[in-house]
Amino acid sequence: MNSGVALKYGNDSPAELSELHLAALASLKGDIVELNKRLQQTERERDLLEKKLAKAQCEQSHLMREHEDVQERTTLRYEERITELHSIIAELNKKIDRLQGTTIREEDEYSEMRSELSQSQHEVNEDSRSMDQNSVSVPENQSTMVTADMDNCSDLNSELQRVLTGLENVVCGRKKSSCSLSVAEVDRHIEQLTTASEHCDLAIKTVEEIEGVLGRDLYPNLSEERSRWEKELAGLREENESLTAMLCSKEEELNRTKATMNAIREERDRLRRRVRELQTRLQSVQATGPSSPSRLTSANRPINPSTGELSTSSSSNDIPIAKIAERVKLSKTRSESSSSDRPVLGSEISSIGVSSTVAEHLAHSLQDCSNIQEIFQTLYSHGSAISESKIREFEVETERLNSRIEHLKSQNDLLTITLEECKSNAERMSMLVGKYESNATALRLALQYSEQCIEAYELLLALAESEQSLILGQFRAAGVGSVGDQTGDENITQMLKRAHDCRKTAENAAKALLMKLDGSCGGAYAITGCSVQPWESLSSNSHTSTTSSTASSCDTEFTKEDEQRLKDYIQQLKNDRAAVKLTMLELESIHIDPLSYDVKPRGDSQRLDLENAVLMQELMAMKEEMAELKAQLYLLEKEKKALELKLSTREAQEQAYLVHIEHLKSEVEEQKEQRMRSLSSTSSGSKDKLGKECSDGTATPLTLAELRPYNESELTAELTNALRREKKLKARVQDLVSALERLTKSSEIRHQQSAEFVNDLKRANSNLVAAYEKAKKKHQNKLKKLESQMMAMVERHETQSLRTELCIASSEHTAVDNDPDRQLQSKEPAGRFALCTMAAVLLLPMQIRGSARRYRSHLP
Numbered sequence: 001m002n003s004g005v006a007l008k009y010g011n012d013s014p015a016e017l018s019e020l021h022l023a024a025l026a027s028l029k030g031d032i033v034e035l036n037k038r039l040q041q042t043e044r045e046r047d048l049l050e051k052k053l054a055k056a057q058c059e060q061s062h063l064m065r066e067h068e069d070v071q072e073r074t075t076l077r078y079e080e081r082i083t084e085l086h087s088i089i090a091e092l093n094k095k096i097d098r099l100q101g102t103t104i105r106e107e108d109e110y111s112e113m114r115s116e117l118s119q120s121q122h123e124v125n126e127d128s129r130s131m132d133q134n135s136v137s138v139p140e141n142q143s144t145m146v147t148a149d150m151d152n153c154s155d156l157n158s159e160l161q162r163v164l165t166g167l168e169n170v171v172c173g174r175k176k177s178s179c180s181l182s183v184a185e186v187d188r189h190i191e192q193l194t195t196a197s198e199h200c201d202l203a204i205k206t207v208e209e210i211e212g213v214l215g216r217d218l219y220p221n222l223s224e225e226r227s228r229w230e231k232e233l234a235g236l237r238e239e240n241e242s243l244t245a246m247l248c249s250k251e252e253e254l255n256r257t258k259a260t261m262n263a264i265r266e267e268r269d270r271l272r273r274r275v276r277e278l279q280t281r282l283q284s285v286q287a288t289g290p291s292s293p294s295r296l297t298s299a300n301r302p303i304n305p306s307t308g309e310l311s312t313s314s315s316s317n318d319i320p321i322a323k324i325a326e327r328v329k330l331s332k333t334r335s336e337s338s339s340s341d342r343p344v345l346g347s348e349i350s351s352i353g354v355s356s357t358v359a360e361h362l363a364h365s366l367q368d369c370s371n372i373q374e375i376f377q378t379l380y381s382h383g384s385a386i387s388e389s390k391i392r393e394f395e396v397e398t399e400r401l402n403s404r405i406e407h408l409k410s411q412n413d414l415l416t417i418t419l420e421e422c423k424s425n426a427e428r429m430s431m432l433v434g435k436y437e438s439n440a441t442a443l444r445l446a447l448q449y450s451e452q453c454i455e456a457y458e459l460l461l462a463l464a465e466s467e468q469s470l471i472l473g474q475f476r477a478a479g480v481g482s483v484g485d486q487t488g489d490e491n492i493t494q495m496l497k498r499a500h501d502c503r504k505t506a507e508n509a510a511k512a513l514l515m516k517l518d519g520s521c522g523g524a525y526a527i528t529g530c531s532v533q534p535w536e537s538l539s540s541n542s543h544t545s546t547t548s549s550t551a552s553s554c555d556t557e558f559t560k561e562d563e564q565r566l567k568d569y570i571q572q573l574k575n576d577r578a579a580v581k582l583t584m585l586e587l588e589s590i591h592i593d594p595l596s597y598d599v600k601p602r603g604d605s606q607r608l609d610l611e612n613a614v615l616m617q618e619l620m621a622m623k624e625e626m627a628e629l630k631a632q633l634y635l636l637e638k639e640k641k642a643l644e645l646k647l648s649t650r651e652a653q654e655q656a657y658l659v660h661i662e663h664l665k666s667e668v669e670e671q672k673e674q675r676m677r678s679l680s681s682t683s684s685g686s687k688d689k690l691g692k693e694c695s696d697g698t699a700t701p702l703t704l705a706e707l708r709p710y711n712e713s714e715l716t717a718e719l720t721n722a723l724r725r726e727k728k729l730k731a732r733v734q735d736l737v738s739a740l741e742r743l744t745k746s747s748e749i750r751h752q753q754s755a756e757f758v759n760d761l762k763r764a765n766s767n768l769v770a771a772y773e774k775a776k777k778k779h780q781n782k783l784k785k786l787e788s789q790m791m792a793m794v795e796r797h798e799t800q801s802l803r804t805e806l807c808i809a810s811s812e813h814t815a816v817d818n819d820p821d822r823q824l825q826s827k828e829p830a831g832r833f834a835l836c837t838m839a840a841v842l843l844l845p846m847q848i849r850g851s852a853r854r855y856r857s858h859l860p
Helices: 001-008 014-117 126-176 183-214 222-290 293-299 323-340 347-352 356-381 388-477 486-528 560-582 596-600 602-678 685-696 713-818 827-858
Strands: none
Touching: 126 222, 183 713, 388 486, 388 560, 388 602, 602 713
């Protein structure tokens, strides 16, 4: 281009060439501004499309979650139907067994009838023989029909087993299959559900055929349920089709968005290449065309296209570069820029082994750096008047702020992960509270059973004591061990009456307790003794209660069977209490033991996320410290420049003082010469006096009368001396004025530098205050961590001590249970132990909070 311009306008004047160059520069700058605007517009469109893409992905994930919920509900319904079919199969198996038993009995009867008929065949006539044959044909037909029915039932049973096996396989395969986002897999899931429904329909038809063969309908409401299920299946199919259509539309929209994104990226790359080409052309035009000294100096320092900064090396201007080498260099840079503009995919990042959060932070920081470089490059291309020092200051401050932002982001990520961990701990604590509640319920039930046992034991003891007193009274009434006396007989009768009353009271209390136990425990134990299989609930055999009615037991006497029943109830209550104790859960500590917590298998992703967050926080802290060090280095460099400028002003003052000293020395020498001439002159005293006054410069103006006695030669000599002295004084005044101007300029520059230095010191002071605040926060975090560790140790010690107390109490309780002589005496302590255990469980959080408050009160 430059060579063409030179050939075309070779004969023109330099002014026209400079105008042409300036016009070309203006057009190139306009193109660059327009391209920058288009680039910003495409970037805004790209951001908008990225937001739309993220929204579409969120909607797609929401639809997939809804689809998974629907499929899970459908799977649960299929499992329920399979369970019902299992119950039907069990019922049919029972009926088939009964039919097989009746068939075997009929075949035995038929064989016996055949033997009897063969024995009486020779004794009857032909008519009776024909009648016997007719009578025998009837059971034969019946037996063949029964056997055919049995074969048909066995075939239908095998077919039903096959259909149910296929249905279970479909449901299990549906459970094990992983959900994906493609339409083909959704269609495959729909086909699987359709085949499962067909299997269910086939199973229902098989059951209907079996019912038709057996002669009666087992479940009359099955047809209604079937119609209801068919309606639900049709609704689910319609919903599935609508979800599939919506998913297809979302995928099409996603593909269109991706295509638009690719087109925008290509347009952006093309605009960037165009900007680089225009910048290179602008540099070449500025390097070849004549311009002002400021433009020449700026053009002689080319722009770095990657950073937008001025290059300080002048070797590129000193050594000429050939056109071929220039083109090769441009093509290489274009290929490098095109290869560097290629986006890095997520699979490549994951294959390298870098976490997604780390890659996101690094990419964000690189993008910020590239944006800053583009801004500086655009400012320089527009010819901004910003100085390099200001640009450098802006870069340092921006880097420091970016590092601070990244550090805060990493701290936010760490706090987020810590919050998730606290949430998991809260969930664990809620589960632990549920376990405590279940254990408290079990202990309450065990306490209730223990109280009932104690009450039964007390009644047995009262019965035994009343029986013993009755036997003692009978012995005394019989005269065993006593002297026959009237007062003694009256006492014996009163004793017998009292013993009968006590016996009656104890028997009534025992009967009332038996009635209460029969009403509260008997039916429940009879019900819990049965099986809870789903198919057995559909059987025709109903469960009957094993307990007998005790409504009229109050009118009867208390017998040994009633006493044995009371003992059986006591044993049953003991068994129930033991069963309740077996349901008690093992409670772990409410605090996390670090040793046991590390041993527990934990998800690798959670551990890696936490480690990556900590590493990212440390990395961002180091980056922030590095940015602060760079800022301090920049301030020190500015201080160094200020000191150098101050030193240069001192050197200028030194030069001015040296010139002033030389001038004063020359004046002293001139005065000495004048004095020597005045002493050597032979003029009169008046002339000497006039010469002295003139040499001192303090003489009064001369009059004509005083000038008359002088000659012309003397006057001319005096005038020339006066003119020479005047010139010297003017030169001295001029030197003093120039020195004064230099001093004022240097003082102004020094004042400006001192103001900048004060501002830099203020900024450094603010940075130091921020660093102090950060160190203070770190110290506070360490103190909080130590506080939490100390609280955990205190609470762990309290829980361990409570555990040891509970273990000691439980061991004592088991020792009492093993000793039959001490069982009656230890019922009340056992109840107290259960109540103490519940109170300890309820008071444990209050003790923990109290210890935490006491520990916080001791902290500074």
